[in-house]
Amino acid sequence: MDSKTVAAILADFRDGRLSMEQALDKFKDLPYEDLDFVKIDHHRMLRQGFPEVVFAQGKTPAQVAAIVERLAQVNGNVIASRATPEMYEATRALVPAARYHEVARMIVVRRDEVVVDEDRFILVMTAGTSDIPVAEEAALTAEIMGNKVTRVFDVGVAGIHRLLAQRQTIEEANVIIVVAGMEGALASVVGGMVAKPVIAVPTSVGYGANFGGIAALLAMLNSCAAGVAVVNIDNGFGAGRLASIINKMR
C-alpha cells in the first residue's frame, strides 16, 4: 500500500466522502502510516481521542512541516510543541491554517469547534514569570483539546499573600496545573488547599544548585500534600494533556 493510497483515503475522510466507519474499514490492515522518517499513528485519534502531537525539537523544519501537513489532512486540530519560528514558516507554507504561539513555542492548527464545558476549568498557575513559557505550553494544549483554562501567574510562595488572594479561583478549579522552578514549593501549598488533582510541572528555571530543574522536581515528588503528581521537567504538554483527560471524565 503506497502512500498515495493513504493520502486518498485521508482526503476522502476529511472531505466527507468516507464516513468514519468506512475509513476505519479501509485502515484496518494499516496500523500506522510510514513517512520514511516517522510512523504516523492514525489510530491514536480513535484510541486516545486526540491525534499524535508533534514533538518538534530536534527535527528539521521540513520534517515538522511534512508531519503537520499529513496530520492536518485527517484531523481538524493539530499541535506541534517546542517549535521554532523557522519550523512555523516551513509549516505555514504547507498548512495555511497554522498559527504560531511564540511564548508557548507551539504551532497550532485549530479548525474544529470544540465543545467546552464552561463550568469546569483547568487552572494553570506559575510561581514566577520565568515559568510562563512552560505554563503556556500546558494551557494551550488543554485549550485546543477543548477545555476552558484560567491562568494565574507569578504567585510564588515567598509572597504568600499573593497566593492567598487567589484562594477562590483555586477552590473553584476542577484540575490544577502548578508550574514552578527554583524550590518548587507552590505545588505543596496549593495541594494542601484543595481536594482537586494537582499536576506539578518542575521547570528548569533557576540557577546555582538548581541543576536544571532537579531541585524543583525533588521538592514536588516529596510534597507533603497528597493529591500531587509530577510530570517531567518543563513538560508543559504532558501536564496539559493529562489535565484534559481528567477534566473530561464524568
Add this chain to the structure above:
Amino acid sequence: MDSKTVAAILADFRDGRLSMEQALDKFKDLPYEDLDFVKIDHHRMLRQGFPEVVFAQGKTPAQVAAIVERLAQVNGNVIASRATPEMYEATRALVPAARYHEVARMIVVRRDEVVVDEDRFILVMTAGTSDIPVAEEAALTAEIMGNKVTRVFDVGVAGIHRLLAQRQTIEEANVIIVVAGMEGALASVVGGMVAKPVIAVPTSVGYGANFGGIAALLAMLNSCAAGVAVVNIDNGFGAGRLASIINKMR
C-alpha cells in the same frame, strides 16, 4: 482552650449531641488541635473530604495509637500507613475497631458505609511480585476512600503477552495506577494503550544500578506516553489518594 475541651467537643459530635454545624461553630477559632507532638487538622475532613492520614513510619507505637484514637473519635474511617505490627498492637488497645493489613503495612479503621460507584473502578497494576506491597497500599487507600478497585499483578513488559491479555480490563478502567520497579517500563506501555489518567509509582525494587528506585522514577518521568504522572518512590498512599480524587470527579 485546653485539650479536654477539645475532647469534649469531639465526643459530643461523635455521639450526636452536636450536629456538624454546631461542632464547626465551636471549632471556628480552632484551626487545629495541638496534641503536643502533632497538630491534628480536623478541618481537613471538610476541606478535603478525608481526614489526615497518619504516616506512621518514624513514630513510636504510642504516638501512632494516640493519633489514631483521636482521629477515630471524630471520623468514621482512619488509616495509618507504613505501620508495623507493634504499632497495630498499641493502636488496637485504644481503638478496638482497628484492623491491620500486613502486606500493605496499614492500620485501618473502617466504620462508615462508603457509597461506591460500582461502574467506575481504579485499576492497580504491578510489573512484578515484589511491587505488591506498594500496590496494596495504593489499593487499600483507594478502597477505604470509597472506590472500587481491581488488581492485576505481575504483568511486566518482558512478558508482553501477559500484559496484552489484560487489555480489556485496562480499557474499562477509569483511573490506572501502575506500580513498577526495575526499569519501570510498564507505565509507558499502559499509558500508550488508553486515554485514561495513569498514575505511575516507582518502587525501590531491584538491585545493582537501580539506586533505590531512581531508575524506575526516571523512566516514568521520561515516559514517551502522554497522560502519565508520577508520585514519589514507593508512595502507594499518594497514588491511591490521587486516584480517588480523580475517580470521584464528575
Add this chain to the structure above:
Amino acid sequence: MDSKTVAAILADFRDGRLSMEQALDKFKDLPYEDLDFVKIDHHRMLRQGFPEVVFAQGKTPAQVAAIVERLAQVNGNVIASRATPEMYEATRALVPAARYHEVARMIVVRRDEVVVDEDRFILVMTAGTSDIPVAEEAALTAEIMGNKVTRVFDVGVAGIHRLLAQRQTIEEANVIIVVAGMEGALASVVGGMVAKPVIAVPTSVGYGANFGGIAALLAMLNSCAAGVAVVNIDNGFGAGRLASIINKMR
C-alpha cells in the same frame, strides 16, 4: 608541660584563685590541651564566647565523658550533641551536674546563670513532627547559650492555615530557625513573610526520592525568598549556634 599542670591551672581559674588574666598568662605558651585523642581548645571560650561543643557521635562513651569532664572544669556550661544514653551514663559518673535531653540527644551541663534578653527571642519552627529532634537540638543549643527560644512545631505548608495562625509570633521573632524535611518549602514561605534572618535546616526526614535530606537541602538553597541561609542536613546545633550569635548582636 604535663596534663596535671594544666588541670591545676584550670582548677585554680575555676575556683577563683587565678583571675582570667593570670590564667591567660599561664596559658600563653599553650594554645590547646592535648588529651591524646583530642586537642581541647580552651582559648575558644575567650575567642568565640562559648567553649568547644563536643560532637559525640562516633566517639566512645569513655571519650565523651572524659572530654566533658575536662571542659566542665573550666566552663560553667558544656554541651555534647548526638549523644546516646550510654554516653550520658558514662558522663554522669564523672560530672554529676550533667543532664540528658533525650529528644535532642544532648548532654548538657548548665551551671552559669545566663542573662537572657527576654525581649528578643529565637523562633524554632518545624514542618512536621519528625523534624522535632533536630529542632530541639537547635533550641536547646540556643537556650544554653543564653537566648530565649519559642517553639512552633508541625506547621508545614500543606496546611497553610496552620502556619498563618502563627503569623504574629513569626513577626515578633528576632531570628528564625526553620527545620523541615520532605520538600523543605517552609523556609521559603516564612522567609517571604518577614525581614528577619531565617536559618534553614534541612532534615533527613522523608522517604523515596528524598535522598536523606537532599531534596529539602536543594529546595532551601533555591529558596525564592531572600534572607534565607542554610546549614547542613540535620545540623540543629549549627543553626542554634548561629542564631545565638546573631541574636546577641547589638
Add this chain to the structure above:
Amino acid sequence: MDSKTVAAILADFRDGRLSMEQALDKFKDLPYEDLDFVKIDHHRMLRQGFPEVVFAQGKTPAQVAAIVERLAQVNGNVIASRATPEMYEATRALVPAARYHEVARMIVVRRDEVVVDEDRFILVMTAGTSDIPVAEEAALTAEIMGNKVTRVFDVGVAGIHRLLAQRQTIEEANVIIVVAGMEGALASVVGGMVAKPVIAVPTSVGYGANFGGIAALLAMLNSCAAGVAVVNIDNGFGAGRLASIINKMR
C-alpha cells in the same frame, strides 16, 4: 482597578501629594500590581524594608526596563541583578538615574540618602580573583541597602599568611561574607577565627571535578566551624541581603 489608577497613586506618593499612610489606604485592596507578565509587590517595601529586587537573568531588556521604571516610581532605590549591558541601555532610556556596575552585573538606582552606621561594617572576602563578580554583587547589594562594606579579595587558604595578615579586619567586622569557589575552604578558616555570623557563598569558579560549584557548596555545608551558613551557588545578592538584615539588627 486599571493600571493608570495605580500609576497615579504611585506618582502622588512619590511626589509627596499622598503621605505613606494615605497611599497605603488606597492600596489596601490591592496587594500587588499586575504588570501582565509580573506581579509587583509594593507591600514588600513596608513588610521587608526594601522593594522587590529584579532578577534580570532570563528577562528581555524591555521587561527589565519596564519593571525597574515602575519600581523607581515609588522607591528611591532599586536594583536589578544579573543584568546585561543591553538591559542597562533599555533601562537608562526610561530611568535616567540608573547606573550600571559591570563587574557586579547590576543596574542600580540610588537616590535616597541612606543612613549608614559607620561603626558596623560588613566584610566581603574572596578566596580568588575569579570570585570577585559574585563578591561585588553581594557588596553592592549591602551598600545600597545602607551598610558600610569592606572588601578583602584573593586571600585563599593556600597562602594562609595572606589571610592571617587580615586578622584585625576580620575581628572588627560585624558580619562576614565569604565568597569562594574551588574547594571553598576559606569559610571554615574564617568561621573558626571569630564569633561573628559568616555567610558562605560558593561560586561556580573552578574546573574538573568542581561541578559548577558543588565542591565548594558541599565543603561549606560540611564546615567544621559553627556559625557558618550557606546560600546558593553564585548567589551574591542573597548573601548581601541577609548580611544587611543581620547588620541592622539591634
Add this chain to the structure above:
Amino acid sequence: MDSKTVAAILADFRDGRLSMEQALDKFKDLPYEDLDFVKIDHHRMLRQGFPEVVFAQGKTPAQVAAIVERLAQVNGNVIASRATPEMYEATRALVPAARYHEVARMIVVRRDEVVVDEDRFILVMTAGTSDIPVAEEAALTAEIMGNKVTRVFDVGVAGIHRLLAQRQTIEEANVIIVVAGMEGALASVVGGMVAKPVIAVPTSVGYGANFGGIAALLAMLNSCAAGVAVVNIDNGFGAGRLASIINKMR
C-alpha cells in the same frame, strides 16, 4: 625504523608486491606505527578481524584525513565515526574512494567485497525518530563489517501495536540492536519476546530529567528481561561492532 620504511611496506602490501605473510614478517618487530600523534595498530586487523576504527570526534580534519589515508593503504575497508563534513572534505582529498554518510556521521572507505551470510541478519530498531542517527551508525558499522542489516525504526512502546506488527521480523533476526532514548523501555519488551542477544544502546535523546541519556541507560541496565546487555550512551559503533562479532560466530 622511520615512517618512510613503514609507508613502503604498506604500499608494497597494498599493491601486491608483498604477500600478507611477507608483510607480517616485516612487521614482526613493529607492533604499531607511530604517526607522532597516534599509534596505528596494524596487527589489529589480524588479531580482531577489522582494522582500528577512527573515532574522529575531537580530532582536526587534517588528523582524520591522515589516519584514514594510512589505514586505507593497507586495508580495503576503513571507517571513521563521529565525522563532520569538514573532516570528510579533508579526507576525500587524500582518499578519493571515501564516502560520507550524513545521518550516521561516518566516513567510509569500502573496497573489499565482503561475503554476507544472507540468512543471518542483524536487526536494528529504534524507539523514536530522533534515535535514528545512532542507529544508522550501528547499522552502517555492521554492514561494512560484512553483515546483512534490517532496519525497523520508530516503534516505541507507547504504541505497542506498532511494535507487535514487527513480531515476525524480530523473531527471524539473529542479533538485535535496540536504540532508544527517553525511558528506554523498548529493550525490555524486545528482550522478553525472543531468545536472541539484544544489545541495547541508550541515546541522549530526550529532555527534562533525561540527563543526557542516563534515564535510558539505567532503564536498560535494570531491564527485567534476561539476555540484554548495554553499551555506552549513543555508542552506535560499539553496538554494531559487537553485533557483527556475534553474528559471525558459528
Add this chain to the structure above:
Amino acid sequence: MDSKTVAAILADFRDGRLSMEQALDKFKDLPYEDLDFVKIDHHRMLRQGFPEVVFAQGKTPAQVAAIVERLAQVNGNVIASRATPEMYEATRALVPAARYHEVARMIVVRRDEVVVDEDRFILVMTAGTSDIPVAEEAALTAEIMGNKVTRVFDVGVAGIHRLLAQRQTIEEANVIIVVAGMEGALASVVGGMVAKPVIAVPTSVGYGANFGGIAALLAMLNSCAAGVAVVNIDNGFGAGRLASIINKMR
C-alpha cells in the same frame, strides 16, 4: 480454568501422559499460570528455550519453594538466584532434587542431560577474589543451560603478568564474561586482546568512591575496547544467560 486443572495438565506432561504438543494445545488459551502472588510463564520455555528463572531475593522461603516446585513439575532444570540457605531448606522439602550452591547463592534443580558442545566454552574471569560469588552465579547459570565453562579468577590488571599468562585460554574461548569491581579495567584489557564477545559484569566490590559498583560500571561502559557490553551491577545471572544464548548460536 482453576489452578487444579493447571496442575493436572502439568503433572500429565511431566509424567509423560501428555506429549509436549498435546500439552501445548491444552495451554493455548492459557498464556500463564496464576499462582496468586506470581504469574508463571510456561510459554517461555518454548519461546526462549529455558524456563523463567526465580529471582529469590525479596521473596519468602515459602514463596520460593512454591514457585520452584511448580516450575520443576514441568521442567527438568530450574534455578533460583540470590537464594538464602533458608530458602533452600524450604525448597528441598518440596523438591528433593534441589541442590544449593553456597558461593553462587543459587538453588539448582538439574535433571535433564544437557548436550554440551565441548569445543566451545564460555570463559568466566574475575579481577579479584571478592568478585567470585558473582562470577559463580554467571558460571553456574551458563552450565545448567548446557554450556562448558572455564573459570580464571583473580587476574586483575594491577598484576598484568598474571593476566597475560592466561592469553591462550582467552584466545580459545568462544564467549568471555569479565567480572570486576573496583576500577573495572579488566574488561578493557581483555576486550582489546580478542575479537570475541565480552560481557562485562561490574560488581559492588570495593570501598570509598566505588559507590556500590558505579565506578566499575562507568569504566566498563566507557571501555576503549569495542566488543564489550555491560549488564547490571552484580548481575551474574544475566551475564550467564546472555553468554549461553550467544554460545549456542550457529
Add this chain to the structure above:
Amino acid sequence: MDSKTVAAILADFRDGRLSMEQALDKFKDLPYEDLDFVKIDHHRMLRQGFPEVVFAQGKTPAQVAAIVERLAQVNGNVIASRATPEMYEATRALVPAARYHEVARMIVVRRDEVVVDEDRFILVMTAGTSDIPVAEEAALTAEIMGNKVTRVFDVGVAGIHRLLAQRQTIEEANVIIVVAGMEGALASVVGGMVAKPVIAVPTSVGYGANFGGIAALLAMLNSCAAGVAVVNIDNGFGAGRLASIINKMR
C-alpha cells in the same frame, strides 16, 4: 606444579637453603601461586619491594589466616588491612608472630629489622579525632615499610592557630599525609605552606551532606594548592604505601 612444591621452595628460601637467585630460578615458570580462591604474587616483592598486602575486608577469617600464613613463609613482614579481631584470632593460630593494631584495624607480622633513615620522616596529620583510624592505617603501613613516621592529630582548619603551632614540624617533614573528613580543607592549607608532596586522604567522617566522604574528596581534588594528590576515601593503606615509595627515593 602442585602447591606442595611451592611450599617447599618457599620454605627453603625462608630458611636459607636457597638463595634468592636460586629461588627465582625455580619460580621462573611460576608467575604466581594459586591458592584456589586467590593468586599470590610472590614476584611482587622483587618487583615492587614489598609483598602483596592482604585486603581483609570481605574475606572470611579462615581465608585471611591462610593468605597471611603463606605470605609469612616467604616474607619477613606482612600486613593485612581492614581486619577484624576475629580475623586476627584465626591468623594468630597459624602465625604466632602476628600482632593486631586495633585502631588501625591491621594485622601485622613484623620480623625483619628495617633500616630507617631517621633524618627523613613522613608526617601524618588529621583534621579531627574521628579521622585517626584511617591515619593510623597510613602511619602503620609506612612504619612497617621502613619509614620514620610523626603523627600530628586534630589540627583542623577551624582552629587555625592549632595548625600553625605545628609549622616547624610541617616544614621539616619529607612527605606529608593529610587525613580529613568533613570539608577536607586541611590539605589545601598544608599544601600551601610547603613544597613537599602532600597526599590527601578523604575520610567518610561527617554527616548530612557529607555523602560518605564525597565532600572531602571533592574539596581535595579542587585544592587551590599545587602539589596535592588524592587517594580513595578512607584509603589509609594506599597513602602510606605511596608515601613510603616517595620517601625512599634518592
Add this chain to the structure above:
Amino acid sequence: MDSKTVAAILADFRDGRLSMEQALDKFKDLPYEDLDFVKIDHHRMLRQGFPEVVFAQGKTPAQVAAIVERLAQVNGNVIASRATPEMYEATRALVPAARYHEVARMIVVRRDEVVVDEDRFILVMTAGTSDIPVAEEAALTAEIMGNKVTRVFDVGVAGIHRLLAQRQTIEEANVIIVVAGMEGALASVVGGMVAKPVIAVPTSVGYGANFGGIAALLAMLNSCAAGVAVVNIDNGFGAGRLASIINKMR
C-alpha cells in the same frame, strides 16, 4: 607602600643591585603585592621553590599580561596555564621573552638555566591521542621546573602489547604521570608494573556516560594498584608540579 616602591625593589633584585637577603629584608613587612585584582605572592618562590603560576582561564588578556609581566620582573621563569592565543599576544607585547605552546595552552617565560639531573626522568604517558593536551601541560610544567621529561603517548590498555613494548622505559622512570580519559584503566596497569610514584590525571575525554571525566576519575581512585594518587580532572599543571617536587627529592 605604593606599587612603585615594590617595582623598584623588584628591579634592584632582578638586576643584582640587591642580594636575595637584602631584598627579603625590604619585603619583610610585605607578605604579598596587591595588584588590585590579584595579590602576588613573592614569598612563594622562596617558600616553595617556584613562583606562583598564573591560572589564565577566566582572566582577561590584559590581566594575564600584567601578572606575567610583574612576575617576570623578579623571576627568571614564569608560566601561565590555560592561556589562549589572545592572552599570549597581550603578554608578548609586555614580555618579549614569552613563548606560547599551543598544544599545552601555556605561556612560558624561560630565562634561567635550570640544572637538570639527566639520570632521573619523569615519564608522561597517555592512553589516547585526545589526552595529549593535558599531558603536554604536565610535561611542559615539569620541564620548566627543571626536570627531564620523556613522553609515551597513545598506549591505552585496549592494545596491551603497545603498552608492554614500553616496559623498559616505564621501569627506568623516576616518577610517572598517567593521563587518561574514558575508563582510565592505564593508571592501574602501570601502577602494578613498578614501585614508583604514579600520578594519575583523569581527562574529560570521552562521551556518553563519561560525565566529563568522572568515569576516569572514579576508576583511578579505585585503582587496585597501590602507589597511585590522583589529581583533578584535566589538571596537567598540578600533576607536573607534584612530579617535579617528588623528582627533586633526595
